[in-house]
Amino acid sequence: xRSKPRSARRASPRxxxxxxxxxxxxxxxxxxxxxxxVTEHLLxxxxxxxxxxxxxxxxxxxxxxxxxxxxxxxxxxRLARAxxxxxxxxxxxxxxxx
Numbered sequence: 001x002r003s004k005p006r007s008a009r010r011a012s013p014r015x016x017x018x019x020x021x022x023x024x025x026x027x028x029x030x031x032x033x034x035x036x037x038v039t040e041h042l043l044x045x046x047x048x049x050x051x052x053x054x055x056x057x058x059x060x061x062x063x064x065x066x067x068x069x070x071x072x073x074x075x076x077x078r079l080a081r082a083x084x085x086x087x088x089x090x091x092x093x094x095x096x097x098x
Contacts, residue, residue: 032066039065042076043091046083055083055091064093 039057047054057065065075082095 032062035065035070036062038072039075039079042079043083046076046080050084052083053089055086055089058090058092060093061091061096064096 036057039062040054043057044054070078078096078098079091082091086095
């Protein structure tokens with residue numbers, strides 16, 4: 001019996017962060033505009049992989065992200081979990097806390 005094609009499988013944080021291991025050592029730009037651009041790109045990527053519409057980022061979530069220094073791997077893992085767990089159209093700071 002053949003397994004489902006990759007596109008038909010359910011997404012999980014583990015499969016969604018598979019690409020991040022390639023860029024593990026690179027820090028994410030800390031200035032707010034670039035950080036939010038990277039974050040929005042990752043949200044769209046993970047939402048598409050999960051078969052969802054990309055959620056928006058709330059202002060409190062943006063402040064939460066801007067208050068920390070992130071590696072791409074850490075940011076991608078946190079966002080992937082938030083996208084998979086999120087049932088609405090907005091990611092909040094609460095969704096991003098571990």
